[in-house]
Every structure is written in C-alpha cells, then in structure tokens.
Amino acid sequence: MWKDYSIGFIKKNRASSVSVLVAAFISALFLSLLCGLFYNFWNYEIESVVLEEGNWQGRISGAFEEDEVSEIENFANVKTALINEDLSDGQTLVVDIRFDDMRAVYQDMPLIARQLGIPETSVSYHESLLSSYFINDPQDSNPPLLMAFYLFVLLLVSVSLILIIHNSFSVSMNARVHQFGIFSSIGATPRQIRTCLLQEAAMLCVIPVLIGSFVGIALTFGAIQAVNILADGIVGRHEAAFAYHPLVFAVMILTSFLTVLISAWLPARKLSKMTPLEAIKNTGELQLKRRKKSRILAHLFGTEGELAGNALKAQRKSLRTATLSLTLSFLGFALMLSFFTLSGISTNHTYFERYQDAWDVMATLKDTEIGDFSHTDEIHALADTDSVIYQKANAVCSIGADALSEEVKSLGGLDGIAGSEVSMADGIYAIQAPIVIMDDSSFAAYCEQIGVSSPENGSVVLNRIWDNRNSNFRYKEYVPFLSGNQDAVTLRNPEDAAAAVAIPVLSLTQEPPVLREEYDNYALVQFVSFSTWKQIQGTIGNAQPDTYIRILSEKDRTLTELSAIENELTNVLGHDISFEVENRIQEKIDNNAMLNGYKLIIGALCVLLALIGIANVFSNTLGFVRQRKREFARYMSIGMTPEGMRKMFCVEALVIAGRPVLITLPVTAVFVWLMIRASYLNPMEFWSAAPIVPVALFIAVLFGFVGLAYYLGGRQILKCDLVEVLQSDYM
Structure with missing residues (x-):
C-alpha cells in the first residue's frame, strides 16, 4: 500500500519530485567534483614536492x-x-x-x-612532504595548516551541499503534513510514515546520485586538462596527471547516500511525531511566528513589498544556505579579483617594471665559482648584447661612528634608522657588507661608467642607506651612508671576526651596476673585480656557490630576439655546466599564466559556491509552490491582481540576489582600501585596473538566475486554479 502510494505521489507531484531529483543530482555532482579536485590537488602537491626535494x-x-x-x-x-x-x-x-x-x-x-x-x-x-599527509612535528607550536585549510573548505562546502538536499526534502514533506495527518488519524503509525518517506527518498535519489557522481568525475578530468592547457609552457612545472582513487569514489558515494538518508529522515521524523489533530489542522502554508513591518520594502514597493518581506522572513531558515552561499561566492570572487589586481600592480612595480631595463636574459650556473668559469670571453662576444658575469659573497664591514654621513646623523644616527639591523661594540658598527664579484672586464666597464680611473685593486662602495623616516618601501629615498673621505674599508669574515682585511675604496657611489639584484636597505654593498676577490678570498670566504650571467639586448627587445640570445647562450655554456636560463619576457608570460591559473581555480570555487546558492534558491522556490498556492489564493480573494503577485515575486528575487551584493561591496571596498594603504600604492592605479566588468557580470548572472527561479515558480502558481486551492487539498 505504502509503495503504491509513494509511486502515485511521485507521478502526480512532478514539481516537488523534480526539485528533489535536481537537488540530489547537483549535490552529488558538486560533491564528486570537489572531492576529485581536492584529491588531484593533493596528489599534485605531493608529486611536486617529491620531484623537487626527493x-x-x-x-x-x-x-x-x-x-x-x-x-x-x-x-x-x-x-x-x-x-x-x-x-x-x-x-x-x-x-x-x-x-x-x-x-x-x-x-x-x-x-x-x-x-x-x-x-x-x-x-x-621532510616537513613539506609530511605536512601534505597532515603529519606535523608534535613539538611545533605553529604547524603548516594549508592542507588542513583546504580540507576545511571542502567540508564547509560539503555541508552546504547537504543542506540543499535537506531543504528539498523538508519543503516536499512539509507540504504533505495535512495528508499524513489524515493517514495518522485512520491508523498509520509513525514508523510507517517514516518508512514511506524514506522509500520515496531512495526511489528519487539513487539514479541522480550515481549520474551526478560520474558527471563530477568527468568534470574533474576536464578541469585537470584545462589547467594543463592554461599552464602549458611554464618553466619548471610538471604536467598534472588525472588521478582518482577508488576510496575517494567510495567515500563520496557513501557520503551522498548518507546525506540523502539523513536529509529525508530529519523532516520525516519531525512529521511522524506530530499528533493527528496538529497535522490535519496544518494547511501547509508558510507561517511567520512574529510579524514585523518591512519598512524599507513597504516604502519602496508598497503593499507588495510588505508582503514580500513577510514571506522572506517566513522562509528565512530554508533560504539561509542560499544567502550564505551567494554571499560567500560573491565576496570570494570580488576579493579574489581585487587581490590579484593589487598583486599584479605590486609585482610590476617591484619586479617587471623595476628590472625591465636591468636584464633580458639571466643564467644561473649551479655550483660554479666565477674563477672556474672558462667561457667569459665567449659570453662577452655575443653579438648585440651587453653582459656581466658575477658571483656573490657575504661579509661584515667595520665602520666607526665618525665615518657616518651628516645626513645619517641628522636622522637620528644609524641606530635610529637601521635599529637591530646593525650592531655596535666599542664605538665600532658591524654592518652587513654583501660583496658582488664581477669579472674584470665588466668591473672595468662599470668603473668607467662612474668615473673611476684605476679599477685594478679595490672596492666600489654603494654609499646609500634607505631614509625610512621620509619615504616608504614603495617609493624609497636614499641618503649617503658614509662621509666622503673614506680611503679604505675593513671587511671581516662573518663566521670568524678575527679574519679581517682592509681594501682600498675606489669610489663611494649611489649608482649600482645594472644587475637584477635587490640590495639590503641598511647594508654597505661592495663591488669588486675578480682580481681583487682572489686576493681577499682566503680571508673573507663565504662565497655563494652559484655564478650569474646578466645579458641585456642592444637590439629589439622582443620575445623572438630574447629567445635567440637564450639559444646562443645555451650553446656557449654547453653540457659540462649545470645551469638555468631565464627570459624576461617569457617569465612575464609564465607569471601571467600562473596568475590566470590561480584565478581559474579560485574563480571556479566562487562559481561553485554561487551555483550551490542558486541551486538552493531553485530548490526552495520550486518546492514552495504548493505551500504558497493557498497564500496567493487568499491574496487574490481580497483583490490582488496577477501583476501584484508578479511584483511581489520580483521584490523577493531582488532581496535574495541584492542582499549578497549589499554585504559584499562595502566589505570589498574596505579590504581594497586597507590593502592600498598597506602597500603604499596610488589609489588611482588600482581604479584604472579595477575588475569592474567581471564583478558587474557576476552580479548580472546572480540576479538573472535568481530571477529565473522566481519566474518559473511564479508561473506555476499563476497557471493553477487558485479558487480550487482554497476549497480542498489534493490527495
């Protein structure tokens, strides 16, 4: 009997049945997609760590x-x-x-x-690998939490998906309270009612859950291929391979069916516990426990606005998932685009624009000292190029307080500017003094550029320190570090204070050589020739293991030209040296591709959240049709026209779609303002590149889908005989 009743109800109530079918399909699809993407992301991270670190x-x-x-x-x-x-x-x-x-x-x-x-x-x-498996040092008070964060996001979204199915069942079952009250009055037990509702859930959801799961796997495969296509050509990236463990599928299917079971059981249990009198008395309408005037809606839209406000308050619990999902999706989308816009502006300031005239092609010679490199003349002979070969070392410089410039003293002294970056003992400052060791011909050209006549033996000192009192890190201003009468500097081994050497100062300059290097704000950088380095190497030591080659093109600086230089350089270096070559234009292309990949992944998550919210709106709107028939029949009985009903639906759709926008835009504006202040950027730079079009498009899509959901639901209500609805319930 109950089986026949369930089959008959499903056939004759297609709207509510389709609502449950769609909710189960969408939830299983998104759950499968999320699990698949998370597993592939996790697998790719492990592969990357193993390839790079062992x-x-x-x-x-x-x-x-x-x-x-x-x-x-x-x-x-x-x-x-x-x-x-x-x-x-x-x-x-x-x-x-x-x-x-x-x-x-x-x-x-x-x-x-x-x-x-x-x-x-x-x-x-191997902490990076172990943390990927969620294994952290028990003694570490600040373990890496990135993977745990991703897992938390996965669980959060999964809960939202579970609520979609739960709301669909809740809407469908609450609409039948009156019917089951009659059944209960003629002898149906609570257990029989629960069994009936659970078997309906099983009949409706088995096929959608299976189809949604397989479609989710297919979309995961497509997403991996799309990421590979977008990231194609990025140097140092290995291709992502689609992976799917049977355990992931088993967990996902089990979770989906448990979700269906729990989502159906909760409202079924609540319904079966009602007394027959309560159930028969229930009309299935939306009930508002406490009426409040919606003053803003009433002022803007009149009586229809007041009624729409009350209807939304009555649906507040069921629409909670939709509101949360839509708000989070739009907030995440807007913040993501704003963050990447600010990041792109900052990267251009600090890297691409800053160094675009400093290098075109860079080579890093792994574990090769500048003295062991035998292709110096061939590098300098490359046609239409300017090249510098250099190595770096670390040292400490000893400077007396009387050697500081008047500008430094006027700013409060070295302690006031550099703070803990420098140390002092017995009136002598110990200052970091990085050494840039240039090949002899490059050093001679640099000395000629700054007006030094005798570059044979000695150091050119970068005589500047950041004036952090009168400038910020974005737009730095420098003052002279030392007074102009320095004939020599004393350099010490950082690991052995007794090992020291004094070398002549060829020049104090504020013009560094054209290299792709970022120098410390409070250091005395030393530029020396390789010949000078050979004389002090035994005392100072601490040379870094790699040697660098910087090449500037003297012709058209196009990707084709730089690629040709890169090929020539590779041919010169041959196979006897381990090296990496970078191309400035290609690196910018790769950087943009990586940013687009990040945008795609985060944007897809935001779209996913938006779809969850929209699916919940569809589920509630279509599912509440039966419950709202009596509501609108009463409105028509007192004179409301179909146009007034349409206006009421439009107001509800406007509020549901507009609330996330009204919450998000001020939060995004505050975030952008704080980020601009923290990064000391010109606000007009952001506004000229602000992602207005994508945000406006997202808002339009949001309003469009919510409006579509209400259009479909409202059309079903307007098509039925509302007078008959007031007379009796259909069994």
Whole structure:
C-alpha cells in the first residue's frame, strides 16, 4: 500500500519530485567534483614536492660507515634507507629514510640516531612532504595548516551541499503534513510514515546520485586538462596527471547516500511525531511566528513589498544556505579579483617594471665559482648584447661612528634608522657588507661608467642607506651612508671576526651596476673585480656557490630576439655546466599564466559556491509552490491582481540576489582600501585596473538566475486554479 502510494505521489507531484531529483543530482555532482579536485590537488602537491626535494621522510647525517646503513634498514618500521650521493662527502654520509608508517617518523628518527650514536641535531625531517599527509612535528607550536585549510573548505562546502538536499526534502514533506495527518488519524503509525518517506527518498535519489557522481568525475578530468592547457609552457612545472582513487569514489558515494538518508529522515521524523489533530489542522502554508513591518520594502514597493518581506522572513531558515552561499561566492570572487589586481600592480612595480631595463636574459650556473668559469670571453662576444658575469659573497664591514654621513646623523644616527639591523661594540658598527664579484672586464666597464680611473685593486662602495623616516618601501629615498673621505674599508669574515682585511675604496657611489639584484636597505654593498676577490678570498670566504650571467639586448627587445640570445647562450655554456636560463619576457608570460591559473581555480570555487546558492534558491522556490498556492489564493480573494503577485515575486528575487551584493561591496571596498594603504600604492592605479566588468557580470548572472527561479515558480502558481486551492487539498 505504502509503495503504491509513494509511486502515485511521485507521478502526480512532478514539481516537488523534480526539485528533489535536481537537488540530489547537483549535490552529488558538486560533491564528486570537489572531492576529485581536492584529491588531484593533493596528489599534485605531493608529486611536486617529491620531484623537487626527493622522496624521503627522514634524513640522518653523520660520520658512520656504509655498512651501518643496513642497521637502519633492519629497524622496525623502516621501509628503505638509501645513501644520498649528492649530499654525502668523504667524511659525512647522508641517508634518506622512508617508513612503512610515516606517522611514526617523529618518534622513530630520534631512536635511530640514538642507536647509531649520532646526536639528534643530525636528524632532519621532510616537513613539506609530511605536512601534505597532515603529519606535523608534535613539538611545533605553529604547524603548516594549508592542507588542513583546504580540507576545511571542502567540508564547509560539503555541508552546504547537504543542506540543499535537506531543504528539498523538508519543503516536499512539509507540504504533505495535512495528508499524513489524515493517514495518522485512520491508523498509520509513525514508523510507517517514516518508512514511506524514506522509500520515496531512495526511489528519487539513487539514479541522480550515481549520474551526478560520474558527471563530477568527468568534470574533474576536464578541469585537470584545462589547467594543463592554461599552464602549458611554464618553466619548471610538471604536467598534472588525472588521478582518482577508488576510496575517494567510495567515500563520496557513501557520503551522498548518507546525506540523502539523513536529509529525508530529519523532516520525516519531525512529521511522524506530530499528533493527528496538529497535522490535519496544518494547511501547509508558510507561517511567520512574529510579524514585523518591512519598512524599507513597504516604502519602496508598497503593499507588495510588505508582503514580500513577510514571506522572506517566513522562509528565512530554508533560504539561509542560499544567502550564505551567494554571499560567500560573491565576496570570494570580488576579493579574489581585487587581490590579484593589487598583486599584479605590486609585482610590476617591484619586479617587471623595476628590472625591465636591468636584464633580458639571466643564467644561473649551479655550483660554479666565477674563477672556474672558462667561457667569459665567449659570453662577452655575443653579438648585440651587453653582459656581466658575477658571483656573490657575504661579509661584515667595520665602520666607526665618525665615518657616518651628516645626513645619517641628522636622522637620528644609524641606530635610529637601521635599529637591530646593525650592531655596535666599542664605538665600532658591524654592518652587513654583501660583496658582488664581477669579472674584470665588466668591473672595468662599470668603473668607467662612474668615473673611476684605476679599477685594478679595490672596492666600489654603494654609499646609500634607505631614509625610512621620509619615504616608504614603495617609493624609497636614499641618503649617503658614509662621509666622503673614506680611503679604505675593513671587511671581516662573518663566521670568524678575527679574519679581517682592509681594501682600498675606489669610489663611494649611489649608482649600482645594472644587475637584477635587490640590495639590503641598511647594508654597505661592495663591488669588486675578480682580481681583487682572489686576493681577499682566503680571508673573507663565504662565497655563494652559484655564478650569474646578466645579458641585456642592444637590439629589439622582443620575445623572438630574447629567445635567440637564450639559444646562443645555451650553446656557449654547453653540457659540462649545470645551469638555468631565464627570459624576461617569457617569465612575464609564465607569471601571467600562473596568475590566470590561480584565478581559474579560485574563480571556479566562487562559481561553485554561487551555483550551490542558486541551486538552493531553485530548490526552495520550486518546492514552495504548493505551500504558497493557498497564500496567493487568499491574496487574490481580497483583490490582488496577477501583476501584484508578479511584483511581489520580483521584490523577493531582488532581496535574495541584492542582499549578497549589499554585504559584499562595502566589505570589498574596505579590504581594497586597507590593502592600498598597506602597500603604499596610488589609489588611482588600482581604479584604472579595477575588475569592474567581471564583478558587474557576476552580479548580472546572480540576479538573472535568481530571477529565473522566481519566474518559473511564479508561473506555476499563476497557471493553477487558485479558487480550487482554497476549497480542498489534493490527495
């Protein structure tokens, strides 16, 4: 009997049945898509970490024999223990360890070190890989939470999807309270009523959930391919491969069916607990517990606005998901576009525009000292180019207080400007003094540029310090660091204060060589030739392992021209050196592609949230049609025209779509204002590039879909015989 009744109800009440079908399909689709994207993102992050940093979980280094590696392999829970040839040398072995249960890595690694007689300071952990598996150091008070944040977002969106199905069932079942009251009065038990409603849920949702799940998997595959196409050509990025674990599918299907079961059971339980008298008395209409005047709507739209306000208040709980989803989606979309706009302006200021005349092609020679590089003449001989070959080193400069410039003293002294960036002992300041070691011909050309006649032996000092009292980091102004009568500077080894050397000062200048370098605000940068560096290298040491080649084109600076220079440079360097080459224009293209990829991912999440909200609006609007028939029949009985009903629907749609906009725009404006102030940008720079068109398009789509939902629901109400609705309920 109950089975026949459920089948008959589904056939004769297509609107409410379609509402539940669509809600189940959309929820399963989005849940499948979200789970698939999260799993693929997680898998890609792990692949990237393994490719860049190696597939190890714990690392141990020390002066032990190779045969002791077998002891590590025999340790309980150790899966593999391999010697890292790239990091090991004659005195120290470095062993990369993987575990069967990696969650025990922070407990097992100290035990292994103790067994080998090695201090725990020789133990290191692959934190970036372990954190991807949600494994963090128990002693770390600030563990990385990025993956946990993504998981939280996934759960938050999943809850929103669950509410869509719940609301659809709630609307459908609440519309039948009167009917089930009659059944209860003639002997139907609460258990029979719950069973009837749950079997309806099963019949309606099994096929939509399965179809939605498979469509979600297909969309995940398409999204991965789209990301690969957008990111094609980005240097250093490996292609994302679609992956889908059976466990993900099992969890998603189980979650979907549990969602359906819980969503149907909650209103069914509430309905079955009502007394027959309460149920029969229930008309299925929207009820407002406490009426309040909607003064703004009444003032703007008259009686229809007042009625629309009361209807929205009565639907407040059921529309909560829609309001939250639409607000979050629009807020996220607007903030995302504003953030990327500000980020792009800032990046252009600090990188692309700042260094566009400083370099066109850069090569980084890995683990190669400038003295070991044998292609210097060939690099300088490249046609129509200007090139500099240089290496960097670290040193500390000792300066007396009397050597400071008058400008520094007038600003409150070095302590007042640099603060903790400098230290002082016995009247002598210890100041960071980075050394830029240029090949001899490049250094000679630089000295000629700044008017130094004898560049053989000595240092050119970048004599400037940031005036942070009268300028900000965006638009820096500098004052002289030292007074102009410095004949020599004393450089010290940062790791051995007793190792010091005095070298002549060839010039104090505020004009650095044209290099792609960012110099410290409170440092005394030293530019020296390779010949000078050879004389002080033994004392200062601390040279960085890589050498750099900066090339500027003297012809048309197009992508084709720079690519040709890049190819020539690659041919000169050959295969005997490990190097990386960068192309300024190509790097900007890659940067834009990465930003577009980020926009696509975050924008897709915002669109997903918007679709969840819109789906909830459709679910509520179409599902409440039966409940609102009596409401509008009464309005017509007292003289409301169809035009007035349409106006009322328009007001409701306007409020539902307009509320997220009214909340979001002021919040976004405050966010943009704070970001502009924090970054010291000119506000007009942002407004000239503000994402007005995408935001306006998003608003238009938002209003369009909400309006469409109300149009479809209102058309169904206006098509039915409202006089008959007041007379009896259809069984």
